[in-house]
Amino acid sequence: MCEPTVRVRAFALGARGETVRVLPHLSPASAESLRTALRRARFTTDGVRELLGPSAHAALGRGEVEPAFRATREGGELGVLVRLLLLGGVESDAAVTAALAPLTPSEARDAGLLVPAGDGWGAALDLRPYADDDGEWWVLSDLDARRQDRDHVTGVGAASLTLAAATVRRPVGSLLDLGTGCGVQALHAGRHAGAVTATDVAPRALAMARATFALNQVDVELLEGPWLEPVAGRRFDQIVSNPPFVPGPARVDYVYRDSGQDGDAALAALLRALPGHLEPGGVAQLLGSWLHVRGEDWPDRVRSWLPPGVDAWIVQREVSDPALHVGTWQRDAGLDLTSPEARAQAGAWLDWMERERVEAVGFGFLTVRRTDAEPAVVFEDVLGEVSDPLGPETAGWLDRVDWLRAHAADEALLAAPLTVAPSVVLETYAEPGADGWTEVGAAVARTDGPRWRHEVDGPAAALLAGCQGALALGELVELLAVAHDRPSGELVAATLPAVREFVRHGVLVPA
Known part of the structure; x- marks a missing residue:
């Protein structure tokens, strides 16, 4: 199962302490130099965990950074990189020069990775190691300090890990990562797909993904545009997507989570359209949220979105009441829930839910497969903790559906x-x-x-x-x-x- 280093709050500090917003643009030469430095310092998930030790690493999971700062004091070049890139610290020019060599600090600044901070340097973007059982990557994203920006690009978060763990990992000829963000799903796809295409509506997200792919030497076709428009007329063996799935009023406060459509209408439209972009037997897997509307059965609601000719396995993992749903996503955006602005937003959101007769919001996985046979459509609740990744289970479910179909008599x-x-x-x-x-x-x-x-x-x-x-x-x-x-x-x-x-x-x- 995928296990990232723990995300902490980080800050990019300019010369006067202000946050600075930049875009990454790694040239092949700067990507190679940066990769050399990260490998030499062992800026990897295992290297960071070993440097911090169990106590400081656990503290990071609680948002407590001081134990990690203390644990890195004698950490040499790796300690410098952890403080600079993971903890939001400012490091001296000499320390950064040694830790990033052969990439110079000025080259890192030109690539959008660092900003001057007094006599030293601070991180302009979030750069962190990420790994699964088969290998290691590095992922670029926006700093948490910029989380309230409309086009904020999130890093390796819970949703990314959830989808990665639930995805079927079998060799395929072509794979589409729809709404790639910083590129996490495409990194995984590069291991089992012959050709990977990634799309996003946000130019900033595509810039992050492009830099991530360059740093990791992963070949991905990147296309800009909303939903399936960039791949009109094309079909794929597999599609994965972590779309903007948060149900609410028809607005876009944050591109990574808001569809701009009312309620769960965007998910409904996506489910109807996906099979047209699948090869025969092709599989699409995505995360999604659906409304529990008073007087309706949620499986009936989602079933009505499915076009003919698809097997579907819909697994509901969580159910939140309206207040919990709104509060969760306001905290995710880093809002002060007691501020007048946050209260006004929450009030409008809850008013909308009352008008739409929303009793709860479900969240889970959706797997659809294009088929010419009699479709198998199954809805299930798996609301408890699941310690094993669901990718192998999903693959097994598809195989078992085929076997049962062959033994229908x-x-x-x-x-x-x-x-x-x-x-x-x-x-x-x-x-x-x-x-x-x-x-x-x-x-x-x-x-x-x-x-x-x-x-x-x-x-x-x-x-x-x-x-x-x-x-x-x-x-x-x-x-x-x-x-x-x-x-x-x-x-x-x-x-x-x-x-x-x-x-x-x-x-x-x-x-």
Whole structure:
């Protein structure tokens, strides 16, 4: 699973202490020099974590920077870079010259990375290491001090990590990163896609992404424009998107989060349009939020947005009431929630929700696949904490849908040998009574992925125990019918729907 260094509040200080807004423009030569310096100093996720130690690193997660400043005192060139680029410190010209060599401070200034600060230098942009299990990158974005700018470019945040962890990582010929921001999803895509295209409506975001790609030697086609307009007429094997998905009034306070359309209308339009940009069998994955409207069932609302000819797996991960929704995104923007401006904005937002009869706002993952077969459309709530990345689970879900489609006929399913997945356990539970504990129920549960759990009775548990890949499902049902003295036809009718659910959730797998 992807794990970034912890984001902290950082400041770019000009000569008089004012914040300075710049755009990065790394030439091939300056990118090579900067890359050399970062590697030499071990400005990597592991290098930074080792320098800080567990206590100071944990403190950063709480927004406490002083322990990190103290931990870097004897950190040499890496300490200089951590204080300069991650902690918002000002470093002397001599220290910066040594830490960034062969890139000079003046070259870093010309590339948009540093600004003069008294007799030293401060960071003009956020530059931090980012890694997954397969390697290391560096990502450029705006400083948190500039977070209230309308076209602020966020770095590696929770949404980026969430989407990266949920994305299917299989080799594909072409991939589109729609709304790339600073380029995080495109970095990951470069590992498994033959060609990567990234779009964004914000020129500032494209400049950040371009510099990030140059620094990491990743080849990405960058296109400017809203939504799918830059790729009109084109199709891709895979599309990933972290779009501006925050439902609210039709306005744009911050480009990275606000669509400019009313409520969840932008997500609805995107879902309708995406399949037209997918190759046959192509998969699109995105984050999104939808309204829970009084008198409506949220799955029905989202289902109405899906065009024909797509499989869809919609997973709701969070549900927020209106006040929590508004407060969360105001804090995300760095607003003082007690200020008159923030209160006015919150009031207008909550008034809009009342008019639209919004009871809550859902957030989650949406996976759609273009298909010529009878579509499989599934809505699920996974509201608890999930420690495992959902990318492998999504890939497995798509495979299991294909398998179930190939075994749609009862005869085909009964002829298939199945086995219980290795991560599945049988849980039994009991309640106390006069004569001790009395078993009152049982469930099978996966101990990995989303931890799918299904209540089972005695016959169902016995059937699952027999699924060891040696006998076809139909043979096991016949044996079970004899053992429980029930007509086999009756048992088949009762069993197959449950078996299909077990397969869809990966509790049972083809032998």
